[in-house]
Amino acid sequence: MKQVVVISGKGGTGKTSITAALAGVGPQKVIADCDVDAADLHLILDPKVKLREDFYSGQTATINTEHCIECGQCAEQCRFNAISVSFEIVKEKCEGCGLCEFICPTQAVSMTDRKCGHRFVSNTRFGTMVHAALGIGEENSGKLVTAVRKTARELAEAEKAKLVLVDGSPGIGCPVIASLTDIDFCILVAEPTVSAVHDLKRVHELARHFEVPCTAILNKCGINESLENEIRKYCRENEILILGEFPYDTTFSQAQIHGKTVAEFAPDTFGPTVRNIWSRMAKTLELPD
Numbered sequence: 329m330k331q332v333v334v335i336s337g338k339g340g341t342g343k344t345s346i347t348a349a350l351a352g353v354g355p356q357k358v359i360a361d362c363d364v365d366a367a368d369l370h371l372i373l374d375p376k377v378k379l380r381e382d383f384y385s386g387q388t389a390t391i392n393t394e395h396c397i398e399c400g401q402c403a404e405q406c407r408f409n410a411i412s413v414s415f416e417i418v419k420e421k422c423e424g425c426g427l428c429e430f431i432c433p434t435q436a437v438s439m440t441d442r443k444c445g446h447r448f449v450s451n452t453r454f455g456t457m458v459h460a461a462l463g464i465g466e467e468n469s470g471k472l473v474t475a476v477r478k479t480a481r482e483l484a485e486a487e488k489a490k491l492v493l494v495d496g497s498p499g500i501g502c503p504v505i506a507s508l509t510d511i512d513f514c515i516l517v518a519e520p521t522v523s524a525v526h527d528l529k530r531v532h533e534l535a536r537h538f539e540v541p542c543t544a545i546l547n548k549c550g551i552n553e554s555l556e557n558e559i560r561k562y563c564r565e566n567e568i569l570i571l572g573e574f575p576y577d578t579t580f581s582q583a584q585i586h587g588k589t590v591a592e593f594a595p596d597t598f599g600p601t602v603r604n605i606w607s608r609m610a611k612t613l614e615l616p617d
């Protein structure tokens with residue numbers, strides 16, 4: 329079983345649409361949506377949830393008003409201003425450091441596990457999908473990505489699937505590192521804009537650091553020839569195989585509006601490109617074509 333991640337550095341490059349299109353070709357697979365901060369793969373794949381679990385990470389403080397003598401020490405010492413003048417915990421600000429529990433003279437403070445979001449296992453028309461929703465204002469998305477990846481891998485083993493296809497997180501922070509861990513093959517989605525080229529190089533450096541082999545897909549071709557050539561040159565110099573290229577086209581947004589992949593929405597124009605990309609990737613990974 330192989331694990332492939334699609335990442336882009338910058339958001340809005342079409343990464344998720346391309347992941348969805350790849351989900352529709354090739355052998356049986358498990359799909360993992362690791363863009364947990366702003367998940368939108370579900371808009372295309374229309375998952376039918378069969379399992380929903382709470383996700384806990386870190387801790388948060390709670391003050392028992394019956395034991396609190398309102399001495400004010402906790403509010404004075406909390407460097408995150410997470411305790412209000414009426415000695416209530418402001419959950420969005422509490423970092424779970426435990427200082428208030430430590431200093432409270434009446435043991436009025438207790439620390440409890442913090443619910444940060446939900447993890448789902450769903451059925452889609454392309455196979456099992458593992459996805460998640462981070463609670464509003466919650467952090468620790470790297471841990472949630474790790475949890476999604478672990479569940480996806482276990483399900484793939486149980487289903488004897490040949491592939492885990494991961495829609496990776498944007499940026500180069502903790503969630504992307506969690507998306508890249510134990511990955512066999514990385515697809516970098518690049519668009520010819522200044523910020524995207526910059527972010528592509530940064531995320532490639534990150535993948536290289538973790539020794540993950542990289543390939544690329546060039547999206548939105550036709551909007552800036554000079555930047556497209558810069559991306560091609562960068563890929564050539566760094567031995568990154570370009571699996572395929574897509575033109576700048578409203579098909580991407582139209583397909584998403586209709587809840588379809590680009591290959592489903594425009595089978596004659598986009599279908600062959602997606603299948604060619606899959607074939608080149610399958611050859612590299614020695615997967616069934």
Ligand code: SF4
Nearest residue numbers: 396397399400402432
């Ligand atoms: S330190 Fe304890 S007793 Fe004092 S205000 Fe905070 S919770 Fe109440």
Ligand code: SF4
Nearest residue numbers: 406422423425426428
């Ligand atoms: S656990 Fe830390 S951050 Fe949270 S309220 Fe207590 S002192 Fe503040």
